[in-house]
Amino acid sequence: MLEDEAAISRVLSGQTEAFGVLVKRYERSVFCLVSGLIRDTHSREDIAQETFLSAYRHLGTYRPDRCKFSTWLLAIARNRCLNALKKKSPLPAARLPAPATCPAAPDCLEERELFERLDMALAALPLEQKTTFVLCELVGLSGDEVARIEGVRPGTLRSRLSRAKAALRSLLGQFMEGEKAS
Amino acid sequence: MKAHDPYELWKTGRSSPPVAPSFAEQVMDQVRLLQPPAAARPPLLRHQVGLAAAMLIAGASLILARFVCTIGALLAVAQKGF
Numbered sequence: 001m002l003e004d005e006a007a008i009s010r011v012l013s014g015q016t017e018a019f020g021v022l023v024k025r026y027e028r029s030v031f032c033l034v035s036g037l038i039r040d041t042h043s044r045e046d047i048a049q050e051t052f053l054s055a056y057r058h059l060g061t062y063r064p065d066r067c068k069f070s071t072w073l074l075a076i077a078r079n080r081c082l083n084a085l086k087k088k089s090p091l092p093a094a095r096l097p098a099p100a101t102c103p104a105a106p107d108c109l110e111e112r113e114l115f116e117r118l119d120m121a122l123a124a125l126p127l128e129q130k131t132t133f134v135l136c137e138l139v140g141l142s143g144d145e146v147a148r149i150e151g152v153r154p155g156t157l158r159s160r161l162s163r164a165k166a167a168l169r170s171l172l173g174q175f176m177e178g179e180k181a182s
Numbered sequence: 183m184k185a186h187d188p189y190e191l192w193k194t195g196r197s198s199p200p201v202a203p204s205f206a207e208q209v210m211d212q213v214r215l216l217q218p219p220a221a222a223r224p225p226l227l228r229h230q231v232g233l234a235a236a237m238l239i240a241g242a243s244l245i246l247a248r249f250v251c252t253i254g255a256l257l258a259v260a261q262k263g264f
Binding site for chain 1: 201220
């Protein structure tokens with residue numbers, strides 16, 4: 001499998017098909033970020049597609065000495081999502097991400113309800129906490145990479161992440177207590 | 183166990199969203215319609231930018247000086263009379 005930089009060099013030298021390697025390699029990460037921030041399925045696909053097309057158009061401006069390709073690509077995806085959220089009506093429902101898939105759907109109604117609540121809690125987080133949580137915890141980027149994408153210092157990032165986690169854990173605790181009581 | 187932690191399960195579900203199998207092909211279909219991206223020109227070095235700015239300022243100063251001299255000469259001639 002081609003390394004990122006080799007694939008990029010090939011694309012820049014005119015071998016367009018080499019870009020497919022990058023799309024395949026990072027489509028899941030981009031979808032993970034986009035679906036964490038955008039609810040509408042069609043918008044999600046459009047934004048993911050626009051992200052790759054924008055990356056292709058501006059591939060010549062990518063500087064490997066500054067950051068990894070994945071960091072650069074996810075920064076584009078994040079900015080596209082934020083632009084889409086700004087354009088859409090600010091109704092909270094429009095920001096709700098689609099519910100997470102439940103691994104054992106038929107016999108996990110309680111879990112499904114919990115997942116839906118966690119989705120709602122994630123959607124209700126302030127935008128900067130939400131993007132930080134999605135990039136760190138769901139996409140799985142390192143703190144340094146997320147700090148670069150978000151344009152904040154690592155300390156700020158840690159504080160945002162811990163606030164987001166605390167909010168979600170608190171909701172989880174409330175739900176568990178409610179379950180025990182009933 | 184971590185695997186049964188609902189929070190971890192939720193994160194796992196969210197971390198691997200379904201991606202349409204044809205997604206990459208759709209992107210590549212769009213990509214083939216675009217102009218190939220050009221490699222970026224090497225960024226201008228700081229001293230190159232400095233040199234360009236200095237030349238610009240020098241040029242502008244010369245033009246301004248010439249303008250002032252011309253006006254001065256015209257005024258002097260006007261005062262002394264033709």
